Amino acid sequence: MPRLFGTDGVRGLANRDLTARLALDLGDAAVRVLGNSAVREGLPEGRRRALIGRDTRVSGDFLASALCAGMSAGGFDVIDAGIIPTPGVAFLTSVLNVEMGAVISASHNPMPDNGIKFFARGGFKLPDSKEDDIEAVLGQDWDRPTGAGVGRVSHETVTATNLYIDHLVSTIAPLNPDKTQPKPLRGLKIVADCANGATSVVAPEALRRAGAEVLVINASPDGYNINKNAGSTHPEQLQAMVKATDAVMGVAFDGDADRCLAVDEDGNMVNGDQIMGILARAKKEAGKLADNTLVVTVMSNLGLKLALKDMGIKTVQTAVGDRYVLEEMLRGGYTLGGEQSGHVINREFATTGDGTLTALTLCNEVVKSGKSLEQLAADFPQLPQQLVNVPNVDKMAATTNAAVQAAVDKESKLLGDTGRVLLRPSGTEPLVRVMAEAATQQQADEVCDRLAKVVADELAL
Structure with missing residues (x-):
């Protein structure tokens, strides 16, 4: 099974790859893992809190409801900050002293996509090991709280946004x-x-x-x-x-x-x-x-x-x-x-x-x-660069395929110290990114095109 978490959380086509059930299960699993972490670190007893925010995608409505349900069912009180930038959630996770934060967003991806990523206490993104822990307990039964042990959900969009601004x-x-606001701009x-x-x-x-x-x-x-x-x-x-x-x-x-x-x-x-x-x-x-x-x-x-x-x-x-x-x-x-x-x-x-x-x-x-x-x-001139996304390929084979690696070595030797090439599997999409830098734009374009063709031919699905 491929790893659920990519380079920036869990991401995919909303309501197909990223469903309400998956969002609920992620919320449930996250409070188990990060809640346990809070206990191990000797944090104060009492109600545990989480904070969530989202971008403006229509799918964010049902995903936020599901994520809140999973977290509150796991015993966390959830602050729903509504529509707010991802770094706003990170900031609020830190200053409001909550155990965890979560963002529902697919960043720069097209509207039909969406994603969920988590922040640990202090507002830092989770390390791979914590994401693996969440994935390991995803969908498992456990002794969930009842009665007064379940969490509440509060909506504090205006307050959260103003704090961040x-x-x-x-x-x-x-x-x-004198508490007046300077105007440096x-x-x-x-x-x-x-x-x-x-x-x-x-x-x-x-x-x-x-x-x-x-x-x-x-x-x-x-x-x-x-x-x-x-x-x-x-x-x-x-x-x-x-x-x-x-x-x-x-x-x-x-x-x-x-x-x-x-x-x-x-x-x-x-x-x-x-x-x-x-x-x-x-x-x-x-x-x-x-x-x-x-x-x-x-x-x-x-x-x-x-x-x-x-x-x-x-x-x-x-x-x-x-x-x-x-x-x-x-x-x-x-x-x-x-x-x-x-x-x-x-x-x-x-x-x-x-x-x-x-x-x-x-x-x-x-x-x-x-x-x-x-x-x-102008003090930071950029070498001519070309980037080509090659879709519908086995992206994980980009670093192991012999023909592809031979082509990379050949182009690298051709450029010498005047440029470089880079092949990188996308962490969020099914494609390989081919990048070339060279002394001239024409040379960068030609190198990139040659490499992209090899990748498309050798790694085609």
Whole structure:
């Protein structure tokens, strides 16, 4: 049997792969595993609490009800925070001192998909071992509580959202001694594309409270339009709006707002690598970049690493997935890390990638530096890169098939020190990602196309 949990929780087609029954069973199993952990760690006795949130997918309604049912039947009181970004759940799990948090979201995936991921006490994503423990007891009978032992479900959407927004704004605009709110982004005109997702209320409000003039697009979720031709996976509308309105910059989020990409005043994309470079340099100058090190994944562009090296900033590389970035950050005591896709983990303020936090800190750096986003990003040039998704293949054979590995070796030798190739099975979809970096875009395209053809031919299902 394949592992139920992928790189970012349990994910699949809602009501087919991810059913109400599975959500109920996951809630039931999670409280057993994480509740037992709470006892072993000597936490105070009394009522146990969990917190859940979700993005704007219509399937989130029935999945939230089922997840709450599983948790409350297991004896946990559940705080339902409603529609709120994934990092908001992580933050609230920490500050409200609950035993666990859960998010119902498929992030950047299309609307029909959905997912469930958990946070442990303190707001950290679960390690693989804990997910394995949950999977091991999934669907098993046990001595469930009765009577006063069963949990309650409370709905606290407004309170939870306001707590989270207060936290976000405070990261760049802590209250003055007289309790007035400073406006560090005053005069900054920005376009925010909320992907019709979970940050449709949060991001515009946080940016405005910090002083920015915010033009908002794709912030009218109807349950069906999340990520549809919008947000970080479809930035074309944002690029056009920034140019049409003479905005200084734009930011684009995904459905659950754990990632953020940006657009400069000319409509050019600024990716996660460049954002991380800008923020890493700023933290180094402020003396807040631990060990002068940025944690990146294997997908980060070689150009970022070379530019940072010239600035005296080291990079540590992990597997793809912000959970692996965080694990390395915690292991090494690092304060900043992330992915090219726009997941940026700022450990000074968060336990996971937070797109709205990234947007606020990036905007703040534009204002403080007195430079345009285009000028800041130019210091982190990207080697030409091509990425091709090869569907309908045996993705797990990508690292073992002899013909595929021979092709990878051949292309790697061809590129030498001027580029690199990478094959990676998707953690959330049935496909293999083929990536190539080279001195020219034509060379990157050609290498990527050749490798993608070998993968499609050799690994076809």
